[in-house]
Structures are given as structure tokens and as C-alpha cells.
Amino acid sequence: MTAGPSESPSASERAYQVIRDRILDGTQTPGTMLGENTLAADLGVSRTPVRVALARLQDEGWIVIYPKRGALVQGVSERTVAELADARFVLETTAVDRASGELCQRLAERLEQSIEKQRVAFADRDVRRFIDLTLRFHRGFVEAGGNTVLLELYDQLSDRHRFVLFASGDRLLTRCAEIIAEHEMLTGHLRTGNTAEFARTLRGHIAENAPPSAVGREMTEFTPSIWE
Known part of the structure; x- marks a missing residue:
């Protein structure tokens, strides 16, 4: 089935954004099988933009496509959660360490x-609102460093960070009160x-704000000595 004349060139982008958001916020949980026909009907588009969107999500590691069966939602492994924490720690602390006093005050x-x-x-x-604010809060530390490459790298982690926060659920x-207190300390x-x-x-x-299953030795001992 091909795209109809009424479908805009951005139909695949819209399909990508909707499906991606549903994966990140836990609406489509890891292990769920997504079908092209069902998604197309749900989104009001043909199967073509859905297929394009799914291919893009597979490239990003969020799904695995099985021909004639559908797309299996993947999620994030515990190792990835630990590595994400490590990368965020390095980027945020490096940027703050390099930020000028004036920028720190404004931030x-x-x-x-x-x-x-x-x-x-x-x-x-x-x-959802709390997570959006938390993501922007932590991004601010990297912004303070004034290094556009560091900021670009940090932005590449944002989807995984969002997924981890939603996966923390209840x-x-x-922990919201404790999280806010820690934000005040930072x-x-x-x-x-x-x-x-x-x-x-x-x-x-x-480390404290990762899903419980991910808080193990790798998570609590990332980036040792260099920041001691």
C-alpha cells in the first residue's frame, strides 16, 4: 500500500515521533510486538510512513523488525543504564568544571x-512534566560549559535518559521530594x-534515580577515582 495523495511528506516523521514517544514513556513496553497495519490505522496514515518510521527506530535500537510478524520493542539493558549514568556524569561534571563563575551564577x-x-x-x-523539567535541569549543567560538541553528545543521550526516568515509574x-532536595544541593x-x-x-x-534493577555494582561505582 502506498501513501495516499492527502498524506504530507512529514507523515513518516509524525509516525516516528508518536511511536518513539510511546516507547520512551512506557506506553509500549519492552516485549510488545507492534504491527504495521495496527499502527497505520491508529495513526491515520498508510503503511509506508509507518514502515519508514519503524526502520528508523530499529536503527536507533528501540525495536527489532521481524518480517511479516511485526516489530518487537527492545527497551534498555542494565549495562546501558550504567553506561548512560557514566556518560552523563562525565559530561555534566566536565562542563560545570569549565564554566565561568558568571555563567554558573546565571545558571x-x-x-x-x-x-x-x-x-x-x-x-x-x-x-511527564516532572521528567521534562528534570531533563532540562540537567541539560543546563552541560550548557554552562559553553562547548557545543559536549552539548550535542549530551542531547544524543536524552532519549535513553527519558526512557530510564519513565521506567522508574512510581x-x-x-522519591520526588528527595530528588528536588538533591537538585537544590547541586x-x-x-x-x-x-x-x-x-x-x-x-x-x-x-545512581539513586535509576530503576531498582539497574542499581548494582556497575551503577554505584562508575567513574571512580578521577573525581575523588
């Missing part, structure tokens, strides 16, 4: 405003320029 003011919004999202039990809401260390304490706080913060 701290912005992050304090974000923390207030996080409190509101927590009070409303709005997990545990994330349970912001305070940023404001005072205490990069050593920032790194120590961030290490524990990242």
Missing part, C-alpha cells in the same frame, strides 16, 4: 526557577563554585 538562578516548577509538578503528580514519584554547589561537592552529589543522585 543557578535559572535552575532555582526550574526547581519551583518541579515542586508544582510533584504536587500535581504530573510525572518509584520516581516516591544548584547550591554550582552557585558557590564547589565542583568537588557537585561531582560527589551528582554521582549519588544519578
Whole structure:
């Protein structure tokens, strides 16, 4: 079946965004088999843009396509979670260590405003909003370094980070008050320029907010000695 004349060139992009978002937020859980026909009917497009979207998601590692059967949602392994934590730690601490005092002060003011919004999202039990704010909060540390390549690398991790946060589910809401308190500590260390304490706080913060099954030896001992 080919794309109909009413379908815009962005139909495959729209299909990609919707399917991807459903995987990242846990609507389509790992182990779910996705069918082209069902997705096409659900999204109101032909099978062609759905097929293009699925191929793109397979390239990114989110699904595995089985011809004539469908696409199996993959998720993220525990090793990947640990490696993601390691990469985030290195990028965030490196950027903060290189940021000027003036930039740190400006960023701290912005992050304090974000923390207030996080409190509101927590009070409303709005997990999606809380996760969006958390992702932007941590991205701010990398922005402060002023290195566009580091920021580009960090952005490449954002989908996995989002997936991990949604995978934390109810545990994330349970820890919201502690997460916000840790965000306040990180912001305070940023404001005072205490990069050593920032790194120590961030290490524990990242490890604590992974799904329980991923918090093992690899997760709690990433990036040893160099930040001691």
C-alpha cells in the first residue's frame, strides 16, 4: 500500500515521533510486538510512513523488525543504564568544571526557577512534566560549559535518559521530594563554585534515580577515582 495523495511528506516523521514517544514513556513496553497495519490505522496514515518510521527506530535500537510478524520493542539493558549514568556524569561534571563563575551564577538562578516548577509538578503528580523539567535541569549543567560538541553528545543521550526516568515509574514519584532536595544541593554547589561537592552529589543522585534493577555494582561505582 502506498501513501495516499492527502498524506504530507512529514507523515513518516509524525509516525516516528508518536511511536518513539510511546516507547520512551512506557506506553509500549519492552516485549510488545507492534504491527504495521495496527499502527497505520491508529495513526491515520498508510503503511509506508509507518514502515519508514519503524526502520528508523530499529536503527536507533528501540525495536527489532521481524518480517511479516511485526516489530518487537527492545527497551534498555542494565549495562546501558550504567553506561548512560557514566556518560552523563562525565559530561555534566566536565562542563560545570569549565564554566565561568558568571555563567554558573546565571545558571543557578535559572535552575532555582526550574526547581519551583518541579515542586508544582510533584504536587500535581504530573510525572511527564516532572521528567521534562528534570531533563532540562540537567541539560543546563552541560550548557554552562559553553562547548557545543559536549552539548550535542549530551542531547544524543536524552532519549535513553527519558526512557530510564519513565521506567522508574512510581518509584520516581516516591522519591520526588528527595530528588528536588538533591537538585537544590547541586544548584547550591554550582552557585558557590564547589565542583568537588557537585561531582560527589551528582554521582549519588544519578545512581539513586535509576530503576531498582539497574542499581548494582556497575551503577554505584562508575567513574571512580578521577573525581575523588
